[in-house]
Structure formats: C-alpha cells, structure tokens
Amino acid sequence: MEIRDFAEQIFFADTLEGKLTNPAAALMSAPHLLPSLTDEQPGDAVDWQRPSRPPHLEIASKRKRKRIPRAESLHDPEMRARTLHAFGNHELMALEMMAWALLAFPNAPRGFRMGLVRIILDEQEHTRLYIERVQAMGAEFGDFPLNDHFWRIAPQIKDPLTWVCCMHLSLEQANLDHAPFYERVFRSFDDHGAADLMKQIFTDELMHVRFGGHWLRHYTPDGESPFENFITHLPKWCEPHRARGLEFNEDGRRRAGLDEEFIARMAEIETSPGPS
Ligand SMILES: [Fe+2]
Ligand SMILES: [Fe+2]
Known part of the structure; x- marks a missing residue:
C-alpha cells in the first residue's frame, strides 16, 4: 500500500470506522511488515482543509462548547465521561492532522513519513480506548460538544520542522505532564480503567516525543541549539506554554530523549492552566 493512500483514507473518511480502521490493518499484527509500505507516489502537497467527519462528530459552535472539567470534580462520573470524551477528541484531531501531514509533506524523508505512520497507528488505538472508557461511563462518543483546538493551528504549519515543533514537541x-497527572487523579477516584489508559498513553507518548526530538535535531544546523530552533519555529497559536503542564515531568522528558538544555529551558516556561 502507498503511504498516500493510507493517509487519504483516514483524512477523507466520513465515518468513525473509516478513521479508525487501519487501511494497513495487517500491519498492526505484524509491525515488522511496516517497511513494506511503499512511498513511490507521495503526490502533490495538500493544503490544510477541515477533515471529513460524520455528522455526530462535527465540531460544535463556540457557544455550545464546554471547558474540560476541573480535576477536583472528577469524582462525578459525568465529569469523568466529559473529560475522557474531550481527550478522545484530542486523539482523533491529532491523528487526522498526522494523516494530513503525510499529504502536506510528500517530500519529507522516508524515516519521517514511516515514523508518522507508526504514530498514527498508536493514535487510532488511543482513540478507540477512550471511546471504550466513555462507553463504560454510559455515554457515547459524540454525546458532548467537540472543539477544534488543534485544527486551528494546522493552517500555520508550513513544513516538517514547524510540524514537529507543534505536534510532537508541543501538544x-x-x-x-498531563497523562501522569490524570492517571493519579483517576486512580484517586478508583477509576482504574481510565488511570491505566493514561499510563499506556504516557508510555506511547514517550516514543512520539522522541520522534519529535530526533527530527528537531535533524533540522537544527550543527552547533546550534535545538531548543532555540524549537522556539523560533513554533507556528502561530502554538505558544511555548502548550508544551508543558502544571507539573513538569523532567524525568519523562529525559526518557523521551530530549537534551538537558532543552529540558532546563522548558522548565523555565510559564505554565498553562491545563489541557483544553
Ligand atoms: Fe495519543
Ligand atoms: Fe501521541
């Protein structure tokens, strides 16, 4: 299968199944076959456009949207369902943007494009698992209003470097920081299913951030600071505070392969109020 076909099937799918059915399904059970994905016809670069969505997963008007509930309120099952629902939408938006990145950067190195394919498989799995948690709380995906916060940044992303700075090294x-925080919160309310999911997501995210760090260094000229390159290539509406949570996980960043200067400079960035 061509990478372009893989990306188009996800990005233009107008059903949830289409977004989550991996067109390269066989590869899920046999990841060693992934290198057999071909990239001989990456096609022309595709400008950002809103991906297709089924009617029940359309973005809600600003008036109808609600903020993510406060952590203190998560003893309430409905608040937990709303939180998990919002996180599931984050996963879906991220994987749609990643599919677009494959369409937008046809000339990126093969390692970059293959890495993105692997990450999309993880994000599809994360979306599925969040939907399962939402259903375990008695709701359905699409029951609460959805936002488009990640998509708003997409038109500002013009090349693979700004892409890694925004997606992998910010969001x-x-x-x-957010995943271990929510793992602890969910566990404190005895929701071990949700807590275990946050733990899995944290583990997978280490690899996704590692991918971002690798390509940031690749695109940083010898002798220059990757952190400086990161800061100067953040696209509009992807401010540095989006790259950290309230509780700064220094060790997690080290495990994700970020260098000591990068970690120290990140720690100095003023915090954001939390995920939105
Ligand atoms: Fe994810
Ligand atoms: Fe991820």
Missing part, C-alpha cells in the same frame, strides 16, 4: 510533549 505531545505536554502529555508527558
């Missing part, structure tokens, strides 16, 4: 890096 995903922040999850190295």
